[in-house]
Amino acid sequence: MMNSLPKRIIKETQRLISEPAPGISATPATDNVRYFNVIIAGPVESPFEGGIFHLELFLTDDYPMSAPKVRFLTKIYHPNIDKLGRICLDILKEKWSPALQIRTVLLSIQALLSAPNPDDPLANDVAEHWKTNEKEAISKAKEWTKLYANKE
Amino acid sequence: MLEKIKHLIRKSSGGGQSVGNSNSSNGGGNSKKLSSSTSSLNNQEKKNNKKQNKSNKKLSKSTTNIIQESQESIDSIEGIQPFSSGSPTHTNTPVNQYIQNSFNSDFDQENIVENEQEYSVSPLPCNIIDNQSDTSDSIAIDIKIPPPTTTTTTKQSTSFLRTVSSQLLNITKNLKHNNSTTTTTTTTSSANNNEESKEDESQEQEQQNSNYQSEEDCSDYEEEQDQDDEDFDDIYVGLKEIDSDNGKNFNCLSPDQLIEHQHKEIKDIAELLSVPINSAAALLKHFNWKREVLISKYFESPKEISKEVGIEYHTNFNNNNTTTTTTTNSNNSGLKSCTICGDDFADEDVTFNNCQHYFCNDCWAGYLTSKINEGEAMLRCPHHKCGSVIEDLVIQRLVAPFVYDKYLLFSTKKFIQQNQQLRYCPTPGCELAISVRVDSSETSSESVQCSCGYKFCFKCHRESHAPATCDQMSLWEAKCQDESEVSHWKIANCKKCPKCQVSIEKNGGCMHITCAKCTHEWCWMCQRSWKGHNDFYVCNRFQKEKESKRFLFFGKLKKKESTEEEEKKASLQELERYLHYYERFINHENSRKLERVIREEAMRKMEELEKANSTWAEVQFIEKGIDQLLDCRNILKFTYIFAFFSFQNSSQVQRVETAKELFEFLQEDLEKTTEKLSELLEDIMKKSITLEQSQRLEIMNYVNFAKSKKEGLLNAITKDSLFEF
Missing domain, CATH: 3.30.40.10 (Zinc/RING finger domain, C3HC4 (zinc finger))
Known part of the structure; x- marks a missing residue:
């Protein structure tokens, strides 16, 4: 099924490498061009600042008709990301549009790190923590960032 | 030619109250023979009418034997009628009162019979053109049946149409063989109820059949007849629909x-x-x-x-x-x-x-x-x-x-x-939809029949479940399913959409649920609308409130511990009651499944019998019997559900008891008839190729019994006359 790679994927990959978005890097795996190793730097002025977050991104055969599958590999304390790294983001689900790209998806994830949304939570306990004691939750997020997102 | 007749019969569906004009001319060129035969018919009919007006029981000797026979058979029907033999001692029990009531309806039936007699006696509403100039056997028959005037007569007119169609068959045969037409047209009067005359008719047909066989061109004719029979089948289906959809307020829509x-x-x-x-x-x-x-x-x-x-x-x-x-x-x-x-x-x-x-x-x-x-x-x-x-x-x-x-x-x-007025037919593979004229929310339950033959309740999409109501059905199903695996799983894993009640399984993701069916957005936690749901805390508190309430409830229960014993007893009784009804319900369900097989067998048997010197019209009673049987079983099945829920209200013990007594009397009556019918039909299936007239008559009788008893039961339930006494 993978005999010919759609032109779109080739173009997107080229652009991701040649002009990467600030704070984001995405490189295709050597054995599978549909699998990307993604690194997102924690946005400034967020509890994740200074952290290096690894993600995986996979383009299904339906891409771009269906959304890419994205997951955090690095542990992160965030109300919209659960302990398995799954992300609650509308454009990865029902709001996906084939006009969106890998770049836009990754930028959205970056934005999610800057602005956690505990009203639409995936990890209930984290969201609750965020609601009851935001200060404490943020400090815990910082702690986790130091603990897990610091290694290269 | 016969095609045309069928077409016309179909056109006149549900109508035909008055059938007088035989004189309506049809194209030119009618031969002398035709006019003479019709006029002789007219004379005959006039005589009959006179006779009937004069007396009911004794006929003057001058009338033909045939009329006498038919009159006798009408009398015999009066004797056969299920209730009219009635017990001489009329005490004031509800059952007897009911019997008295049904007496009245018997009189009505008598009237119907008489009406039918009039129909059949009055000149046939058709013109028969025998093209003698043409050497071939082509005969054109044009029936003129006026459009329906009232809806109340449909039942009569349907049976009348049946009579006409069988008469037409005979007429064509007779014309072909240049027999006199008078005998057959008069003997087939009121074919539905008049068994003896039917017997005569069939005997005649048999004679005719043997005549055909002696003739050389009979093979051609029989081929034609076979084809025609198939077509006639269609007519009967059509008639059945008219019968059951009397004043129907729905129709079938194709994609x-x-x-x-x-x-x-x-x-x-x-x-x-x-x-x-x-x-x-x-x-x-x-x-x-x-x-x-x-x-x-x-x-x-x-x-x-x-x-x-x-x-x-x-x-x-x-x-x-x-x-x-x-x-x-x-x-x-x-x-x-x-x-x-x-x-x-x-x-x-x-x-x-x-x-x-x-x-x-x-x-x-x-x-x-x-x-x-x-x-x-x-x-x-x-x-x-x-x-x-x-x-x-x-x-x-x-x-x-x-x-x-x-x-x-x-x-x-x-x-x-x-759309509240549209429903897909639930039969797998059937693409038709039913459209009703009345909003389905207005009626308690409505049985509709798709063109594919499946009868279902428009409101709840279940199989047609008269006399039980939709609510009773869902209560019953819930009761039966209480122990099932599915419901356990559903309780454990699903929540119902608060808007459309569809069961939703949460297979991941956040609490924000969007129903795939009605697009209602709600919260998995508190099951309230997601709108205005920004505060995550509301859900939590709601849960806690619920829990504390439950706790209070348990506390109350503990106080009542002394009455626990009594409750146990009551629940045991309730269980027994449930099992009683369930057992009977399931029995009917099972025998109904078996009878579906019998239906297929019956079709084969009918073909078999038809090949072995019977006509299609003669074996038709088997199908009729099977249909009636299936219908009765279905009704009986659901009467148990109806009974289970209707007679448990103990606030008016006396009233409920009498109603129950009456209901059970009617139910038992129908049950007996149904069993007998089932037995008779099974006998026919098992027995060999020959068809005995006595068997046939008995089955026909029981079909009619079952029909009237079924209707009696349904009427009693729907009109709530059960609780009147």
Whole structure:
């Protein structure tokens, strides 16, 4: 099924490498061009600042008709990301549009790190923590960032 | 020729109260023979009429034997009638009162019989043209049956039509063999009830059959007859429908008709709101085909609604220029880059949507196909955050035909789901839908029959379940399923959408649930609308409140510990009661399954018998019997559910007890008749090729018994006369 790679994927990959978005890097795996190793730097002025977050991104055969599958590999304390790294983001689900790209998806994830949304939570306990004691939750997020997102 | 007769019979469906004019001329060139035969018929009929007016029991010797016979058989029917033999001692028990009541209805039936007699005695409403100039056997019969005048006579007229059709068969036979027509036409009077005359008729037919066999051209004729029989089958199906759908208020719609139905509504809205057809379609789909909601909202704020739905807002739109703005916006820039696949395309390979977003045709097709396969009925522009609706014409142009068909199917499904007056027939593979005239919410339960033959309740989509109501059915099902695995699983894993009650399984993701069926957004935690749900805490507190309430409830229960013993006893009794009804219900269900097999057997048997010197009309009673049997079983099955729920109210013990007594009397009566009928039919199946007249008569009798008893029971239930005593 993978005999010919759609032109779109080739173009997107080229652009991701040649002009990467600030704070984001995405490189295709050597054995599978549909699998990307993604690194997102924690946005400034967020509890994740200074952290290096690894993600995986996979383009299904339906891409771009269906959304890419994205997951955090690095542990992160965030109300919209659960302990398995799954992300609650509308454009990865029902709001996906084939006009969106890998770049836009990754930028959205970056934005999610800057602005956690505990009203639409995936990890209930984290969201609750965020609601009851935001200060404490943020400090815990910082702690986790130091603990897990610091290694290269 | 016979085709024509059938056609006419079909046309006259449900009608034919008065049948007088035999003299209505039919084309020129009728031969002398015809007029003589019809006039002799007339004379005969006049005589009969006179005789009937004179007396009921004794006939003068001058009348023909045939009339005497038919009259006798009418008398014998009076003797056969189930209740009329009635017990001489009329005490005041409800049962006897009921019998008295049914006495009256017997008189009515007598009247019907007499009416039928009049029908059959009055001149046949047909002209028979025997083209003697033509050497072939072609005979043209034209029946003139006036259109229905009243609906109350349908039952009579149906049986009358049956009589006519069998008479016609005989007439054609007779004409062919130049027999005198008078004998057959008079003997077939009131074929439904008049068993003896039927016997005569069949004997005659047998004679005729043997005559045919002696003739050389009989093989030709029989072939024709076989074909005709098949066609007649259709008539009978038609008649059956008339019979059961007496004053029916529903009809069957094919997929094409459904699409037409949608187009009509869309057109109405387009005209009313003066918007393009496409916009009207989008608006209707957006508002789930709720016209009133759409109209009121649209008039309130047309601009906002247009934006919300994703259509262009026109002021003073003129319906005439419904041009689609596709592929017309060219910037003369040569190549265009598709934002989905990233390739460059010439102008003719890209398609613009109304929102001016464009994509290459391949990407469009891919996008639309995937959305259609997801079951989406409303397709929107693929551009991020653009909700503009894509027109049907564009979709049709861009996707493969079978995908477009799927799209239409899904939209139709949605249309039916939202429409209170439409339902799909639940039979697997049946694509028809039933449309009722009355809103289904107004009636308690309504049995409808699809053209495919399946009878179901319009309201709850179950198999037709008279006399039990829909509520009783769901209570019953819940009761039966209490122990089932599925319900356990459902309780453990599913929650019901608070709006449409569909069961939803949460397979991941957040608490924000969007129902796939009704698009209601709600919170998994508190099961309330997601609107105004920004505070996560509300849910939590709600849960706690519930728990504390439950705790209080348990506390109360503990106080009542002393009465626990009594409760145990009561629940044991209740269980026994339930098992009593369940057992009987299941028994009928099982025997009904077996009888379905018997039905197939019966069809084979009928063919077999037909081949072995019987006519189609003669073996028809087997099918009738089986149908009646299945019907009775079904009714009986559901009477147990009805009884289980109807006679448990103990506030008026005395009243309920009498009602129950009466009900059980009627139920038992029907049960006995049904069992007897079942037995008789099974005998026929097992026995060899020959068909004995006595058997046939007995079955015919029991079919009629069962019918009247069934109706009696149903009437008693529906009219609530059970509780009158």
